Amino acid sequence: MSKGQAWADALQGAANESEAFAAQSRWLDLKLLIRFGSAAYWFKIYRGKIIDAAPYNPVTNMLGWQVVIAGEAATWRASLEGVGRFGVLSTTGQITGDGDRVEVERCHAAVQVLGSQVIPQCGLPSDMEG
Amino acid sequence: MSYEDITGGYVTIDGTKIYYDHIGEGTPLVCIHTAGSCSMQYHEIMPILAKAGFRVMAPDLPGHGKSLPVNWKPFLRMRDYGEFMWRFIQRICGDEKPVVLGCSIGGNMATDLVAHHSDGLLAAIAMAGGAKVPPLDVSERGEPYASPGWFSFVDTGCVAASHQPMRPGKDVELQWLHKYAPQQIAIGDLQCWVNHDVMDKMADVSCPYLNVRGADDFFVDEAMVTNTMKNIPQGLGEAVFLEGIGHYPHFEDPERIAALVLDFLARRGVH
Numbered sequence: 153m154s155k156g157q158a159w160a161d162a163l164q165g166a167a168n169e170s171e172a173f174a175a176q177s178r179w180l181d182l183k184l185l186i187r188f189g190s191a192a193y194w195f196k197i198y199r200g201k202i203i204d205a206a207p208y209n210p211v212t213n214m215l216g217w218q219v220v221i222a223g224e225a226a227t228w229r230a231s232l233e234g235v236g237r238f239g240v241l242s243t244t245g246q247i248t249g250d251g252d253r254v255e256v257e258r259c260h261a262a263v264q265v266l267g268s269q270v271i272p273q274c275g276l277p278s279d280m281e282g
Numbered sequence: 283m284s285y286e287d288i289t290g291g292y293v294t295i296d297g298t299k300i301y302y303d304h305i306g307e308g309t310p311l312v313c314i315h316t317a318g319s320c321s322m323q324y325h326e327i328m329p330i331l332a333k334a335g336f337r338v339m340a341p342d343l344p345g346h347g348k349s350l351p352v353n354w355k356p357f358l359r360m361r362d363y364g365e366f367m368w369r370f371i372q373r374i375c376g377d378e379k380p381v382v383l384g385c386s387i388g389g390n391m392a393t394d395l396v397a398h399h400s401d402g403l404l405a406a407i408a409m410a411g412g413a414k415v416p417p418l419d420v421s422e423r424g425e426p427y428a429s430p431g432w433f434s435f436v437d438t439g440c441v442a443a444s445h446q447p448m449r450p451g452k453d454v455e456l457q458w459l460h461k462y463a464p465q466q467i468a469i470g471d472l473q474c475w476v477n478h479d480v481m482d483k484m485a486d487v488s489c490p491y492l493n494v495r496g497a498d499d500f501f502v503d504e505a506m507v508t509n510t511m512k513n514i515p516q517g518l519g520e521a522v523f524l525e526g527i528g529h530y531p532h533f534e535d536p537e538r539i540a541a542l543v544l545d546f547l548a549r550r551g552v553h
Binding site for chain 2: 234235236239240242243244254256257258259260261264
């Protein structure tokens with residue numbers, strides 16, 4: 153298994169143990185892409201769980217995505233420093249949500265749980281550059 | 283005194299039912315809340331100020347809390363909003379000049395009022411606001427079907443703009459306090475935030491004016507405060523920059539802000 157897949161699996165596991173994530177994603181049916189600088193990871197969220205996770209390559213992933221959460225590598229590193237930093241960075245547009253706008257809105261609270269609780273727990277992916 | 287001593291009342295302004303909290307006796311002091319919120323935002327600081335000899339009043343702005351919207355529509359221009367609040371203030375204060383204190387859009391409104399009605403005020407205190415603010419145009423989010431995640435964004439943004447960590451439980455309370463207005467009203471508030479501009483009126487200020495900015499408030503920058511203060515006649519304006527405070531000074535640290543307000547008003551001979 154690649155390091156990227158191991159990280160994606162770790163994030164999936166941590167998210168699925170989070171009551172907060174389950175509550176905020178209960179009514180999502182979403183393909184979510186997260187870009188950490190040049191690294192990208194794909195997650196399928198369905199009814200409160202992440203049911204599939206993988207490093208993202210548009211050549212090999214035939215399912216695509218609806219929402220992308222993106223930030224520069226340095227910004228993601230900053231998101232781990234101090235209380236509430238992910239909220240600040242996402243509110244001020246340094247980490248952005250884009251794609252299907254309605255789905256961006258619907259998944260905002262779940263993404264906040266991922267960014268403020270789950271990703272800090274797992275750490276950032278090792279293939280993140282910059 | 284505590285928030286349990288706060289009582290409420292209604293007045294009719296422009297044919298619209300407007301609610302306000304009040305506590306204490308003495309010099310009138312009117313507190314104006316932030317966008318999409320309500321008078322409860324001031325429930326901790328109101329008793330402290332009342333104990334110091336103020337009759338403290340905090341309205342629910344039209345369409346917020348227990349106040350109805352004027353003509354069932356949000357205000358879209360700060361000048362109209364400010365003038366409505368001026369009629370409210372005249373009604374509840376009668377012949378007495380009040381101190382006006384506000385935060386965020388309330389801070390802008392306090393600045394609008396001091397720019398247009400200084401003669402009728404003892405002093406004005408603007409927290410997280412000023413004469414003109416950096417743009418944050420969210421007008422396209424006014425309808426729930428267009429922006430179904432609006433309240434999720436507010437949940438994130440209000441806490442993110444506060445100093446961290448907040449006192450235990452205050453993050454959730456602050457989020458709830460932003461659910462006292464329908465989305466259309468809250469977005470209208472923010473349109474008023476965007477189009478507010480009284481820069482060319484600040485030279486007309488004729489009563490003491492205090493501007494308060496928190497170091498962790500990313501909605502308000504230093505240039506905004508500098509520009510707000512530069513045209514105020516000599517000696518009338520003061521600006522303070524507070525470490526450990528964000529966008530909601532009176533809510534984040536009511537004791538500290540009450541002390542700051544009381545010191546300012548005492549030094550200025552207001553109270």
